[in-house]
Amino acid sequence: MHDRFQDGNEKTMKKTSKPSKQRSGDGDDMRAEYQLDYEKARPNRFAGRIDKKQLVVILDKDISEVFSTPESVNTALRALISAIPKTPKTRKTA
Numbered sequence: 001m002h003d004r005f006q007d008g009n010e011k012t013m014k015k016t017s018k019p020s021k022q023r024s025g026d027g028d029d030m031r032a033e034y035q036l037d038y039e040k041a042r043p044n045r046f047a048g049r050i051d052k053k054q055l056v057v058i059l060d061k062d063i064s065e066v067f068s069t070p071e072s073v074n075t076a077l078r079a080l081i082s083a084i085p086k087t088p089k090t091r092k093t094a
Helices: 001-010 061-066 070-084
Strands: none
Touching: none
């Protein structure tokens, strides 16, 4: 019974040779097409768009389906903040 499957595998399975690793003398394993030419590098054009006073938060998928804009998130959070009872601050006495 096993002979029948083995014969079929020999016809469909193809042996491949392992690719040889080309290593440069500097110890870097990246291919030439992935090497970064630092002379052509430019500063990140998107880096200055986020205000330092703002906080970026990643929402879970189910939350982002309900709150799809920053305004909707801010409105909901402001409503939640206003619903929280304010506790008076106590002074520390020396």
